[in-house]
Each structure stands twice: as C-alpha cells, then as structure tokens.
Amino acid sequence: MGAEIEADGLKKLEYLSLVSKVCSELETHLGFGDKVLAEFITEMGRNCEKVDEFDAKLKENGAEMPDYFVRTLLTIIHAILPPTQKSKSEKGSKEGEKTPFAALKIKDGKERVKDLEREIEEEAKSRRRIEEEDEEDKYRDRGG
Numbered sequence: 001m002g003a004e005i006e007a008d009g010l011k012k013l014e015y016l017s018l019v020s021k022v023c024s025e026l027e028t029h030l031g032f033g034d035k036v037l038a039e040f041i042t043e044m045g046r047n048c049e050k051v052d053e054f055d056a057k058l059k060e061n062g063a064e065m066p067d068y069f070v071r072t073l074l075t076i077i078h079a080i081l082p083p084t085q086k087s088k089s090e091k092g093s094k095e096g097e098k099t100p101f102a103a104l105k106i107k108d109g110k111e112r113v114k115d116l117e118r119e120i121e122e123e124a125k126s127r128r129r130i131e132e133e134d135e136e137d138k139y140r141d142r143g144g
Contacts, residue, residue, distance in 0.1 A: 014080055014081075015042075015080075015081070017080070018042055018076070018077065018080040018081060019035065019038045019039050019042055020038075021076055021080075022038040022041055022042050022073060022076065022077070023035055023037075023038035025069075025072065025073060025076065026038060026041075029065075029066075029069050030065075040061075041058070041063075041073060041077075042077055042081070044057050044058065044061075045073060045074050045077035045078070046077060046081045046083060047083065048074065048083065049083045051067075051070060051071050051074055054070060054073075054074045055067065055070045058070060
C-alpha cells in the first residue's frame with residue numbers, strides 16, 4: 001500500500017511539474033502565465049494525439065497561437081503525459097482482422113522474443129549454407 005501512495009504522489013508531482021512547465025512556456029511566449037489556463041491546455045493536449053488536432057481544439061476555445069508554439073506545447077505535454085485516447089485504428093479493428101499493418105498488433109513478450117531470435121538464427125544458418133555452397137561451386141569451377 002505504501003508503494004501505491006508513493007506512485008500516486010509521484011504522478012501528482014509529475015503533473016504539477018508539467019503544469020508549471022506549460023505555465024512558464026506561456027509566460028515566455030505570450031507574456032502571461034496563468035496556472036488554470038496551463039492546466040486546461042495540459043488536459044487538452046493530453047487528449048490529442050496530433051498537433052493539428054491540438055491546434056484545432058485550442059482555436060475552438062479561442063486560443064490563437066503560432067504553430068511552432070502549439071507543437072512545442074504538445075511535445076512537452078506528451079513527454080510527461082502520453083495521450084490517453086487510443087488511435088482510430090486500434091478502436092475500429094479487431095484481432096484477426098486484416099489491416100495494412102497487422103504485424104504491429106502482435107504483442108511483445110518473452111515468448112515472442114524467443115521466436116524472433118530463433119527465426120533470425122535459422123535465417124543466418126540458411127544464408128551461411130548458401131554462401132558455403134556458392135564457395136564450393138566457385139572452387140569446383142576453378143578446377144580445384
């Protein structure tokens with residue numbers, strides 16, 4: 001239980017640090033740093049995956065900011081708090097359904113790593129055999 005309280009406290013500290021950073025960025029670029037505005041922008045950025053989406057939400061709420069600044073804010077926010085929404089491809093597709101990048105849905109785990117290592121070893125052995133056969137063929141062709 002003590003570890004949970006510490007983890008919760010750490011998350012709160014990270015969030016407050018992020019709000020403080022956004023607030024100082026607002027102060028630097030726009031000349032005013034309001035904590036409530038910084039929290040609002042942080043929450044908006046947290047729920048946006050792309051800069052264009054974040055920019056549109058800011059404009060909807062009356063915040064006209066330069067593109068470079070919007071990009072900077074979203075980068076800062078995502079560095080500490082990754083977006084909470086799942087991408088549209090994850091929401092709309094089910095396992096087993098064919099998609100252009102179905103291999104990206106394979107979960108990584110120890111077994112998957114072992115399978116990949118075995119596959120790589122088999123490919124390397126196969127290539128070595130082919131190279132050895134090529135060398136033997138070259139040697140035979142020379143008349144040796």
